[in-house]
Amino acid sequence: MxxxxxxxxxxxxxxxxxxxxxxxxxxxxxxxxxxxxxxxxxxxxxxxxxxxxxxxxxxxxxxxxxxxxxxxxxxxxxxxxxxxxxxxxxxxxxxxxxxxxxxxxxxxxxxxxxxxxxxxxxxxxxxxxxxxxxxxxxxxxxxxxxxxxxxxxxxxxxxxxxxxxxxxxxxxxxxxxxxxxxxxxxxxxxxxxxxxxxxxxxxxxxxxxxxxxxxxxxxxxxxxxxxxxxxxxxxxxxxxxxxxxxxxxxxxxxxLEHDVFVDVEGEDDCKFSFGQLRRFSWREIQLATNNFSENNIIGQGGFGKVYRGVLSDNTKVAVKRLTDYYSPGGEAAFLREVELISVAFHRNLLRLIGFCTTASERILVYPFMKNLSVAYRLRDLKPGEKGLDWTTRKCVAFGAAHGLAYLHEHCNPKIIHRDLKAANILLDDEFEAVLGDFGLAKSVDTKLTHVTTQVRGTMGHIAPEYLSTGKSSEKTDVFGYGITLLELVTGQRAIDFSRLEEEEDVLLLDHIKKLQRENRLHDIVDRNLDTYDHKEVETIIQVALLCTQASPEDRPMMAQVVEMLQGVGLAERWAEWEQLEQVRTEEFSLYSHKFAWAEEFTHDQEAIQLSKAR
Incomplete structure (x- = not known):
């Protein structure tokens, strides 16, 4: 009962x-x-x-x-x-x-x-x-x-x-x-x-x-x-x-140079054609990634994780899952990336295969790059894995320059990448450089000389004028490219706090400029490089320093960078840079000397007062 x-x-x-x-x-x-x-x-x-x-x-x-x-x-x-x-x-x-x-x-x-x-x-x-x-x-x-x-x-x-x-x-x-x-x-x-x-x-x-x-x-x-x-x-x-x-x-x-990710609040970015892109179902993506297994994670970007995947036809892919879909800008980044990558075709730009959307998920599908990124090959290798020799690094420098020149000169509207760094340069089966992560890119009307945005970018790679005013242009990409060249030569990060212990500059750019002034080329080059061409290293360092000048007007266009990497016009521009740098150094030294003298004078005055007759 x-x-x-x-x-x-x-x-x-x-x-x-x-x-x-x-x-x-x-x-x-x-x-x-x-x-x-x-x-x-x-x-x-x-x-x-x-x-x-x-x-x-x-x-x-x-x-x-x-x-x-x-x-x-x-x-x-x-x-x-x-x-x-x-x-x-x-x-x-x-x-x-x-x-x-x-x-x-x-x-x-x-x-x-x-x-x-x-x-x-x-x-x-x-x-x-x-x-x-x-x-x-x-x-x-x-x-x-x-x-x-x-x-x-x-x-x-x-x-x-x-x-x-x-x-x-x-x-x-x-x-x-x-x-x-x-x-x-x-x-x-x-x-x-x-x-x-x-x-x-x-x-x-x-x-x-x-x-x-x-x-x-x-x-x-x-x-x-x-x-x-x-x-x-x-x-x-x-x-x-x-x-x-x-x-x-x-x-x-x-x-101040910092690791910052830049996001732009665009107009209605939904109005574009997906062209030949493939629209994947949610089930296809789940099967490809083994339900987003943690074992398949190969990277993490500003808006989500990237997974290794295999489609039903055995095609290997990289699946970027935008996990922070509540974040303002997450959806805008997704639409921007789909739009920009779908209209930009170049051997040195990452090709988008397709995408997937649900009420709460947004997915991008790319070809899988088995050699991962330049940053990985420079700094994150596992035991027994192959690093980058000098010839490959030089090819990466050329490939990235060609990719950026295409975005700036041949896309209509032109595209500013705005987060160029070694981590965003991928390597295909032949170790050819492929520019990726266009989620932070910006289409630019050719009539505009700059675009004002809310800055979010990567520390050490952001151009000073962009950091201080929010105005981005092709020259902000040139600056980021110059820092990337220094990464290629040194194997180091754009900012390294460990250098503080050695009383060295935290910023890679300042560190390299100091070594360059002291003619210490052997201290600049990555110690993992067994052999390299001294003249080629010198050329790339010179191009890098020309690209990272404080004033955007002084920096070359990417088309000129491609030429200078081949030796065309480099000597003249480098001679001008050395003259300007000498003036800057003298002015800074004079400023520092005046400041130090003022401090010393203050202390002397105090000493005189204490020593006067009583």
């Missing part, structure tokens, strides 16, 4: 649970329908939100669920012109809300503070106004807060600064005023440009975009520090906080 009652009780419990799930799904549907109505989808973009269905989790576009709960809404760039409805708060488990690049209006609502599971809130590039609600400080799980490009006014509430887990804060291009709370300088990624905010006190300079230093990402062995600093005073303050100060000398100016 008791057993029968227990079975009946269990049955009633299951019915009750099922009823709760159905009731919750019904509530989610009602909340989403009300939410969409308030957004004012006048363009009719969202057509499959059918309120007659049992749940929104299986067929509704832009909706991601987990365990029957709506956890993500990705509604960027849909032409909405309405407002945010309080019904959104009924989605109790919502972790990501992306409404960037619409035409939404109204004040930032207090009631979003009730969404305690929210981790990613992206309301960028709308017309929201009013202050940032103090109550948002209750969003203890918030990691990404993107409010860029609105009409938000007032100050930054201390409650926002006190959210301990926040990893990204972008409030640039708003009407904000007042002080930036000191706690925010410890946030891994932040952007205050285009506001009237001050750094630390009312005496500091406002964060004006024209004087901003767009992004610094300092990479160490186990951690990364990425920041967008907004004035010289902010930069100094932040660098003191993190305890990482790098001096980069360019014609009496201290510069």
């Amino acid at each position: 008791n057993e029968k009652k227990r079975e009946e009780g269990d049955g009633n419990g299951e019915k009750s649970m099922r009823g709760d799930l159905e009731e919750r799904a019904k509530g989610d549907i009602e909340a989403l329908v009300d939410f969409l109505k308030a957004l004012n989808d006048s363009n009719g973009r969202i057509t499959d939100w059918n309120c007659n269905l049992v749940t929104p989790c299986f067929s509704w576009s832009h909706v991601t669920c987990r365990n029957g709960n709506v956890i993500s809404l990705s509604l960027a760039s849909n032409g909405f012109s309405g407002t945010l409805s309080p019904s959104i708060t009924k989605l109790k488990y919502l972790a990501s809300l992306d409404l960037q690049n619409n035409g939404l209006t109204g004040v930032l609502p207090d009631y979003l503070a009730n969404m305690t599971h929210l981790q990613n809130l992206n309301l960028a590039d709308n017309y929201f106004s009013g202050p940032i609600p103090i109550s948002w400080g209750q969003l203890s799980n918030l990691k990404h807060l993107i409010l860029r490009g609105n009409n938000i006014s007032g100050y930054i509430p201390d409650s926002i600064a006190n959210i301990t887990g926040i990893a990204e804060l972008d409030i640039s291009s708003n009407d904000l005023t007042g002080r930036i709370p000191m706690q925010l300088f410890s946030v891994p990624t932040f952007n205050f440009t285009g506001t009237s905010l001050t750094c630390g006190s009312s005496l500091d300079q406002p964060c004006v975009s024209n004087s901003s230093i767009p992004a610094l990402q300092v990479s160490t062995n186990k951690s990364k520090f990425e920041a967008i600093v907004t004035s010289a005073s902010c930069a100094a303050f932040i660098l003191l906080l993190v305890g990482a100060i790098f001096t980069y000398r360019y014609h009496q100016v201290n510069k």
Whole structure:
């Protein structure tokens, strides 16, 4: 009897649970329908939100669920012109809300503070106004807060600064005023440009975009520090906080070179043709990678891991899985990479085979390069694996130059790669150089002389003008190429903190310039090279130093670089460089001498005063 009652009780419990799930799904549907109505989808973009269905989790576009709960809404760039409805708060488990690049209006609502599971809130590039609600400080799980490009006014509430887990804060291009709370300088990624905010006190300079230093990402062995600093005073303050100060000398100016990844917020990048690219099913990708087995990982880029895979026809491929799909810019990077690679054809550029998209996954499929990257062959070899001899390194230098020259001179619109380094140069079966990772590339209108972007790039490879102004051009690629040449010759990284122990320059460029001035060619060349041509090494170092000059106007175009690698026009340009470098060195020495003399004079004055008659 008791057993029968227990079975009946269990049955009633299951019915009750099922009823709760159905009731919750019904509530989610009602909340989403009300939410969409308030957004004012006048363009009719969202057509499959059918309120007659049992749940929104299986067929509704832009909706991601987990365990029957709506956890993500990705509604960027849909032409909405309405407002945010309080019904959104009924989605109790919502972790990501992306409404960037619409035409939404109204004040930032207090009631979003009730969404305690929210981790990613992206309301960028709308017309929201009013202050940032103090109550948002209750969003203890918030990691990404993107409010860029609105009409938000007032100050930054201390409650926002006190959210301990926040990893990204972008409030640039708003009407904000007042002080930036000191706690925010410890946030891994932040952007205050285009506001009237001050750094630390009312005496500091406002964060004006024209004087901003767009992004610094300092990479160490186990951690990364990425920041967008907004004035010289902010930069100094932040660098003191993190305890990482790098001096980069360019014609009496201290510069910072850092490992930074650059991302551009483009227009509607969805409007392009996929041409002959193959669209893979999710199942095909799963089978090819053995369900993304950890054993098949061959690399990791800015937006995801890369897996070794084998298609059903035994074709070996490299599968790039963009895992951070909640991140603002993840989708843009995917579309940009597909678009750019699909229209650029050259023997020294990586060919895209196809792609795969689902509601929550974006995949790129490339040919598999069994010799991996130049960086791997220079620094990460396993015992018994073959390194790069001098002939191969020289061929890589030529191949990369030809690939970049094609992007700059023969693509219409031209393409700036913006993250050229040894790790992004792959090696095919014949060790031919192939430029990869166009996820950070940028199409450039030929009528424009530069493109202004938010900087994110690779430390040590970023051109100084790009770092200080956000303006990129072909010459930023030339600078990165020059640093890559130094990697090829030395086998070293662009930044190496271990040189601090030897009281040497951390930056590879400064280190090489010092050795070059002292005519220590044998100390420049990679010790793993048994044989090399001294004249060819000298040529590549000269080209590298010409490519890495402080002023972009002084750097050659990539077509000229190709010629100089062959010896055409190099002698003349090198003679000019040596003259300029001598002047720079003398000016810097004079400046340093004056500074040292001033310090000595101060101490002497003190000594005189202590020694005078009593």
